Amino acid sequence: MVHKIDTKSIHTIRVLAADTVRAGNSGHPGAPMGCAPMAHILFSRFITVNPKNHEWAAHIRSAEGFRLSMRKWPIVLAFFAQARRAPDMCMIFACSIPSDRYLITLPLHSTFKINRDRFVLSNGHGCALHYIMLHLMGYDLTLDDLKHFRHVDSKTPGHPENFHTKGIEVTTGPLGQGVGEAVGLAIAQAHFGATFNKPGYELFSNHTYFILGDGCMQEGVASEAASLAGHLQLGNLIALYDDNHISIDGDTALGFTEDVVKRFEAYGWHTQVLDDGDHDYEGLARAIENAKKVTDKPSLIKIRTTIGYGSLKQGEEVVHGSPLDPADIKQLKTKFGFDSEQHFFVPEEVRDFYAKRIVHGIKAEEQWNALFEAYAQEFPAEAKDIKRRLAGELPEGWQDTLPRYTPSDPAIATRKTSENALTKLAGAIPELLGGSADLTGSNLTRWKGAKDFQHSSTGLGDYSGRYFRYGVREHGMAAIMNGIAAYGGLIPYGATFLNFITYAWGGVRLSALSRLRVIYVMTHDSIGLGEDGPTHQPIETLALTRATPNLLTFRPADGNETSGAYIVAIENIQRPSVIALSRQNLPQLAGSSVEVVRKGAYILQDVADFKVIIVASGSEVSLAVDAAKLLPFPARVVSMPSAELFTEQSVEYRRSIFPSGIPSVSIEAMSTLGWERFSHYQIGMKGWGASGPIKGLMKKFGFVPDAVAQKVEKVVAHFENRPVPDLIWTF
Incomplete structure (x- = not known):
């Protein structure tokens, strides 16, 4: 039965969408107007949140x-x-x-309201819809905020940003990312439930809902994430597919004619089709109810809609990405029973209707808190762990569990010292979750005794498992980890070869933008991986990661620096990290340190009256040490595991590492781009690598002690009768 308030509310959303995008003089009115019915039914009948207490457990x-x-x-x-x-x-x-x-x-202390339902708008260009729903639901987002849509410093930016607007769970915009993030949110809920729920105590039972469009459906990251979600049988995940047949270029008949429902059925999803998403409000409700009843599969509801519904140009691509004309907005308002001269108007009956959802959210939170209080009485240890996690506190003494090394310890690859570190961390930090994109045996990311995160019916593990088999889905892995981190109380890491982080890059970039603690464990970090050749050897990769705001890059030189990298990565709760690790064995260096990794760079070996500074990262630090021994003059050796952290140190500290008047030479078996900040001459790769055993490659490209020493001598000779320019970045 269609209620008048549903129709009135949906028309209100459509009119507000037109006004909002018009006020911004930029944006996408078509999707919000077409998706208004599904958004209204979803928020007014299904999504359980407390908008007045979104992140705080009352x-x-x-x-x-x-x-x-x-x-x-x-x-x-x-x-x-x-x-x-x-x-x-x-x-x-x-x-x-x-x-x-x-x-x-x-x-009066931080406690995350963990069991609220999650909503993701994957087609983030339609964010006017999300902002309108947050306003109607009673979040701290006013009509004035809608009027400042896409304006500088407004709460309503051009695409949803999780750290910017209360009620936005994840940052979306690049199409398809929201699908992976939603899968991650669903995984996090399933893991919490399997870990902490007890008979009679369903503490973690929320659903993750997301809306996606044709653009998301075409992006590969969505397919990767949806495929894994089907395998994992995530019954708490429900997708509403806005099937409006329009993209920027025009009708999807131009390039997207596949049977999406059959594809998702093949992935293992439960599917439904609603032919009239413009008017069949009760059909929408029934479809969502049906989806909630399916607990062993994620659900897709394909909903046929009309983009820009109500506009004179409804159903056309022109309403996708441009504001409606003022005359069109006037006729829209008249058609839907609004004053054509009134802007940003919400009828009182619509406000009253949505106010009931606040009451619903408060009651739901009351019930959850009472349940948790009873749970804490019966299961005090588990309750204490939940509180610790959700307060963002780490177990006491976790740093002390990490391995430390001396020069007498054997040479091993930093991917192996990473495995040693992860083994200790997995025991010390139960919220640490990890996995690999089908390279577990090469990345060395699975600790002994780890249980896989799998649906229990497979016999391969269960949802309490903390190790993920992402398959060959690097991009999906990154997006999913963003969702896991955004849920709260969990620290995800994922692995592949460093070269293939660029496959995952859309998700990595959003990790940094979203301020999420996601750890990227990237092995085989240079031409030193050897025989696989230039298709697998990263050359430009670290220049990209180091150039990315709010992303930490670590390239440890030995076991101590590896342990230090993990400490800093875990301590930085609002910064993702890339830890680049070697395939080849590396010696444990005299002078290396766990603690000093926080400084980004430090003096590894020093001598009096040094004539040159050799600075290197990762596997080339031991090369710098060996080359320094061949020089006819004293040299300081500096290890730089993290350029970003070094540049954040005080001027005094930076000057102490690179004093004025001393030439410096950098070594890294990758691109030299960026090293000009810290050196007067750069030894690195000028082109692609080659296929062959590591020793042959290092000799061919000059990464051997005698070749490095010869170049350093030339640099020192060059500056014998010339002033040495200051390294501006260090001053």
Whole structure:
């Protein structure tokens, strides 16, 4: 039965979408107008969140307190944020929503409201829809924020950003990324549930819903993620596919005519088709209900819609990426029963209707908190671990478990010292999850005794498992890890060869933009991998990672630096990390350190009256040490495991490493791009590598002690009668 309030609400969403995109004079009105029915039904009937307490676990008690109107919530939350220093204190208030009153006591410490449903808009260009839904649902996003759509410093940027707007779970925009992120969110919920749920205590039971469009369906990352989701039988994952047959170039008949439903059935998804997504509101509701009943498969609902519904140009590509004309917006409002001269108007009955969802969210949170309180009485150890994780605290003493090495220890590859570190970390940090893109035996990422994350019916593991078999899906792996990290309480890492991080790059870039702690374990990090040749040998790769804002790159030289890299990567809760590791064995170096990795670069070996500085990373640090021994003059050797961290140190520290007036030479068996910041001459790769055993390759390309020493001597000779320019970046 269609209710008038549903029609009124859906028309309100469509009109607001037109006004919002028009106000920004930029954006995509078509998808929000076409997706309005599915978004309304989803948010008003299914998604369970508390918009007034999105990330904070409120504790609801029957006690007297003072009343606070809904409009004062931002003030309360601001006070709440300031008061976190007093964890034993709490404040009590009640909110009045129509006639219902709820007394709420908020503990003044960070606790993640973990069991809320998650929503992802994968076709992020349609973000006006998401912002409108957040506004109607009662989040801290006003009509004024909608009026400033796509304006500088607004809460309504051109694509959704998780760190920017309350209620946005993950950053989307590059098409298909949201599919992988949604899969990651669903995996995280399944893992938490399998780890902590007990009979009668379904603490972790939320669903992940996402909307995607034809563009997402065409991107390979979506296929990678959907394929893995089907294999994993993620029954908590529900996709609403906006099948509007339009992309930027025009009708999808131009280049996208596959049977999507059959594809997803082949992936192992439960599928449904709704032929009239414009009007069949109850059909939408039934389809979502049916999807929720299927617990052993992810669900896809293909929903036929009309892009830009209500516009004079509905169904055409012109409504995809440009604001509607003012005259078109006027007729749209008149058609839907609105004042054509009124802008950004929400009828009172629509506001009242959505206010009930706030009540629903508060009640749901009350029930969850009561359940958790009872759970904590019966399972205190598990409850303590949940609280620790969700507060962002790591187990005490975890850093002390990491291995340390001395020069008397045998030479081993840093991929092996990484395995040693991960083995210790897996025992010390239970929220650490890891996997590989079908290279486990080469990446050495699976610790002894690890259990695989698999559906229990396969006999290969279960959802409590912490090791992931991503298959040959590098891009999907990165996007999925972003979702896992965004869920909260988990630290994901994933692995492949360093060269193939560029396959995953769309997801890696979003890790950095989204401020997510994701660890990329990248082995076979230079031409030193040998016989596989230039198709597998990274040359330009670290120049890319080092150029990316908010992304840490580590290239450890030995076991101590490997342990140090993991410490810093785990400590940086808002920065992803790339740890580049060698295939070939490397000696444990005299002077190396776990702790000093935090500085990014340090003096590994020093002598008095040094005439040159040799700086290197990774496998070339031991080469620098050996070359220094062949020089007829004293040389300082500097190890630089992380250029980014070094540039963040004080000027005094940077000058202590690279003092004025001393020439420096860098060595790295990859591109020299970027090393000009720290050296006057760069020894590196000027072109592609070659196929052959490592010793032959290193000799061919000059990465042997005598060749390096000869070049260093020439540099020192060059500056004998010339001033040595300052390295500006170090000053």
